Amino acid sequence: MFLAASTLLALGLLAGAPHATAAPEAGKTIEKIKADGRLIVGIGQEAAPFGYRENGQLVGYDVDIVRAVAKRLETYIGSPISLQFMAVTDETRISWVQSGQVHMSLSHTNITRKRLANIDFSVPYGWDGKSILYRNTKPPRDLADFAGKTIGIKRSSSAEGEIKAYFESKGLAPPVLKQYDNHGAGIRALLDQQIDGFTDDSSLIIATATLSGSKVGPDGPLSVAATSYSTAMFGIGVPQDDSRWRNIVNYALHDLWLSGEFQRIYAKWFGPASVCPLPLGDHRMEPFVNG
Amino acid sequence: MNDSMLATLFFGFPLPPEMIDPRFPAFIQRAGGLLLTLWVTAASLAAGGALGALLALARREGLPAAGSGPVDRIARAAIGLLAGAIVYSVRNLPIMIIVLATFYLPYSLLQIRVPGVVLAIAAFSLYTAVYLAEILRSGFRAVGSELSDAARVLGMSRTQVFMRIELPIALRTMRPDLLNLAITVFKDTSTLSIVAVAELTYVARQMLASRPLDYELALLLVLVLYWVPSTLLSMLATRLAVPQGRPSPMRTSLEA
Amino acid sequence: MDFSQYVFGSPYFGWLCRGLLMTLIIATASALAAALIGYWVLRCRLSAQAAWRHAGVAFVAIFRNLPLVPLLLFLTFGLPGLWLELRGRPFPSGYEFHLLILGLALNTAAYFAEILYAGVMAIGPEQIDASRTLGLPAQAIRRWVIYPQAVRIVAPALALRFIHNAKNSTMALVVPLPVGLMEVVGQAGRIAGQTFSWAEPLVFAAAIHLSLGLVLGWALNGWASRECAKIGSGAR
Numbered sequence: 048m049f050l051a052a053s054t055l056l057a058l059g060l061l062a063g064a065p066h067a068t069a070a071p072e073a074g075k076t077i078e079k080i081k082a083d084g085r086l087i088v089g090i091g092q093e094a095a096p097f098g099y100r101e102n103g104q105l106v107g108y109d110v111d112i113v114r115a116v117a118k119r120l121e122t123y124i125g126s127p128i129s130l131q132f133m134a135v136t137d138e139t140r141i142s143w144v145q146s147g148q149v150h151m152s153l154s155h156t157n158i159t160r161k162r163l164a165n166i167d168f169s170v171p172y173g174w175d176g177k178s179i180l181y182r183n184t185k186p187p188r189d190l191a192d193f194a195g196k197t198i199g200i201k202r203s204s205s206a207e208g209e210i211k212a213y214f215e216s217k218g219l220a221p222p223v224l225k226q227y228d229n230h231g232a233g234i235r236a237l238l239d240q241q242i243d244g245f246t247d248d249s250s251l252i253i254a255t256a257t258l259s260g261s262k263v264g265p266d267g268p269l270s271v272a273a274t275s276y277s278t279a280m281f282g283i284g285v286p287q288d289d290s291r292w293r294n295i296v297n298y299a300l301h302d303l304w305l306s307g308e309f310q311r312i313y314a315k316w317f318g319p320a321s322v323c324p325l326p327l328g329d330h331r332m333e334p335f336v337n338g
Numbered sequence: 339m340n341d342s343m344l345a346t347l348f349f350g351f352p353l354p355p356e357m358i359d360p361r362f363p364a365f366i367q368r369a370g371g372l373l374l375t376l377w378v379t380a381a382s383l384a385a386g387g388a389l390g391a392l393l394a395l396a397r398r399e400g401l402p403a404a405g406s407g408p409v410d411r412i413a414r415a416a417i418g419l420l421a422g423a424i425v426y427s428v429r430n431l432p433i434m435i436i437v438l439a440t441f442y443l444p445y446s447l448l449q450i451r452v453p454g455v456v457l458a459i460a461a462f463s464l465y466t467a468v469y470l471a472e473i474l475r476s477g478f479r480a481v482g483s484e485l486s487d488a489a490r491v492l493g494m495s496r497t498q499v500f501m502r503i504e505l506p507i508a509l510r511t512m513r514p515d516l517l518n519l520a521i522t523v524f525k526d527t528s529t530l531s532i533v534a535v536a537e538l539t540y541v542a543r544q545m546l547a548s549r550p551l552d553y554e555l556a557l558l559l560v561l562v563l564y565w566v567p568s569t570l571l572s573m574l575a576t577r578l579a580v581p582q583g584r585p586s587p588m589r590t591s592l593e594a
Numbered sequence: 595m596d597f598s599q600y601v602f603g604s605p606y607f608g609w610l611c612r613g614l615l616m617t618l619i620i621a622t623a624s625a626l627a628a629a630l631i632g633y634w635v636l637r638c639r640l641s642a643q644a645a646w647r648h649a650g651v652a653f654v655a656i657f658r659n660l661p662l663v664p665l666l667l668f669l670t671f672g673l674p675g676l677w678l679e680l681r682g683r684p685f686p687s688g689y690e691f692h693l694l695i696l697g698l699a700l701n702t703a704a705y706f707a708e709i710l711y712a713g714v715m716a717i718g719p720e721q722i723d724a725s726r727t728l729g730l731p732a733q734a735i736r737r738w739v740i741y742p743q744a745v746r747i748v749a750p751a752l753a754l755r756f757i758h759n760a761k762n763s764t765m766a767l768v769v770p771l772p773v774g775l776m777e778v779v780g781q782a783g784r785i786a787g788q789t790f791s792w793a794e795p796l797v798f799a800a801a802i803h804l805s806l807g808l809v810l811g812w813a814l815n816g817w818a819s820r821e822c823a824k825i826g827s828g829a830r
Binding site: 427430431432433434435438439442443446447521525526528529531532539542543546553554557558560561564565568569572 | 655656658659660661662663664665667668671672673675676679761762763764765767768779782786791792793796799800803804807
């Protein structure tokens with residue numbers, strides 16, 4: 048009894064500890080990196096083609112981009128820094144940036160208004176759209192066919208709000224959403240016939256399905272609906288209210304564009320020869336004007 | 339590609355160089371899969387063993403008297419209370435909460451970043467220490483004072499009595515419980531998969547992301563890889579159990 | 595820490611209450627299921643036929659040594675896949691909660707069965723002989739002589755296992771559940787997803803589990819002591 052009381056008391060004392068994650072010093076990221084000598088980046092490792100395991104090794108668009116950006120950042124920060132990765136999940140990719148546990152995070156993160164309330168983003172470094180993956184049928188299906196059906200999404204995905212908004216705008220019953228931890232789980236559930244479709248950014252669902260052995264297309268077990276129901280822009284998550292840090296991240300990205308390195312990396316992952324081609328089209332790395 | 343699946347389950351995924359925190363030993367961060375599970379278990383049992391022995395000793399001998407003024411007494415009482423509270427919490431909280439607290443509180447409260455493996459070893463060392471202190475206490479209590487008293491009468495020093503009489507008897511009595519503690523720690527490291535430590539269960543979960551078609555096989559293999567060592571060790575523990583005249587208090591205390 | 599968002603009536607408070615309710619439901623449901631399964635395993639182990647006896651021993655050997663997290667992962671993720679492969683029909687979805695209860699129950703049942711078996715073995719054989727001499731049929735012997743006494747002998751161990759089972763409810767974290775069915779640590783995670791801090795919700799979850807342990811311990815140990823006092827007095 049006595050020990051129990053003292054434990055509850057100890058918990059109460061713990062409760063008095065400062066709430067460190069409430070408001071970390073804003074605007075000091077560059078100083079913190081310089082003092083630490085390390086640039087800590089949160090990187091996702093469960094979503095092809097952005098960050099995933101190929102033959103066990105961590106590879107992906109995000110991985111290549113962040114390594115290139117880190118090299119450029121050294122000149123802007125002014126002192127040598129070592130790059131360090133921390134694996135993030137869909138939840139921690141936002142919360143760790145917010146609390147300052149990572150200085151930036153890349154995990155195929157869409158720039159959304161809701162997230163901007165908690166963190167800031169770099170300029171977009173990728174562009175895509177969301178669609179639905181489904182088990183191949185003849186004739187091929189489009190988005191409207193999924194009204195009221197069961198669709199899988201990833202936890203904390205921006206797809207949840209967007210797909211509801213799309214169906215409601217068309218006057219159709221929105222699909223029932225089931226949450227999964229990662230795309231592999233969702234695609235597995237789709238193949239096991241537990242759900243009628245799986246939705247996320249098209250590059251993510253196509254790449255995951257293809258790389259895990261389920262071909263996406265008319266001659267494979269899976270297919271993607273032709274229409275996208277929303278557009279997506281991927282951004283690097285950075286702590287809130289730190290313009291100086293966000294600026295140099297943007298400068299680094301812009302440098303990659305000007306030197307052609309960005310286009311090279313982009314072609315490697317989204318070019319015509321990749322598993323999920325996304326033509327660059329009119330997209331440019333902002334700021335457009337060099338000067 | 340079953341052989342590469344087995345290799346990955348045994349050794350984990352290779353880490354990109356940027357994921358190794360240079361402030362901590364690299365070899366422990368590189369380990370994954372069953373290898374990491376074994377590492378964490380072994381390191382926790384070692385560290386926790388030392389800590390638990392110290393705890394048990396402190397409780398038996400009392401804390402060293404740094405002074406007997408009122409401030410010292412209050413300080414000692416406060417430390418005793420705090421230690422008691424920690425021990426009580428660790429014994430009565432689900433392992434899941436202990437793991438989550440160890441992983442999320444250091445940055446939340448103190449802003450320090452520690453690699454997951456180190457936090458994992460810290461969590462399970464604490465767990466081991468607390469349960470070990472209890473086992474040691476019961477083990478030594480079961481020795482019975484007649485033997486030590488007789489030895490003292492015969493002129494043996496306290497240390498000799500401890501090393502040659504009490505310790506061997508207590509160890510024999512505690513053997514099955516010590517083994518059971520090791521087995522429990524080994525199995526409970528599976529909860530680390532919640533906080534993304536690359537031990538056996540987490541590596542299998544990662545396979546869902548990269549190889550969703552083989553997932554059931556991976557999970558079955560994981561079950562087997564946990565079951566075989568646990569069963570072998572627990573058969574050993576049953577064989578080592580010394581039949582006792584009095585009901586063993588350790589059964590009940592270990593499962594608390 | 596900032597507790598302002600947890601005052602009575604706030605949404606987070608409601609989530610935590612929901613979590614407490616679900617913890618209790620999961621703990622009770624899995625304990626009941628475990629009692630049922632454990633009873634059948636015990637019957638197997640006491641059976642006259644060797645096949646049943648081996649099955650009982652096998653059950654205990656398997657489920658005592660399997661950790662809960664991989665077991666639950668297998669039941670919720672591996673089973674649907676195997677089902678489709680072996681039976682050709684998709685495994686019905688929406689049963690994750692039931693599979694969670696099943697997983698917890700299988701684990702606890704193995705311990706229950708073993709504890710009860712030890713209790714049965716501890717009953718003096720003279721009781722069985724006396725009952726047979728009196729002409730009692732086997733079922734009556736089990737119902738009136740063996741089981742009540744076995745339970746009484748091992749009551750403290752059973753109580754302890756029950757509490758441990760309640761703590762195991764936190765393993766529900768690995769199972770994908772709808773938010774209305776999440777137990778208290780799962781709700782803590784939900785809150786942490788919104789407030790970006792695990793510290794406060796964890797404190798609450800820990801306090802809830804400690805209090806639950808206290809209450810259960812007091813109640814169950816009271817029951818166990820009363821049962822133990824009846825040993826040897828011939829009370830039924």
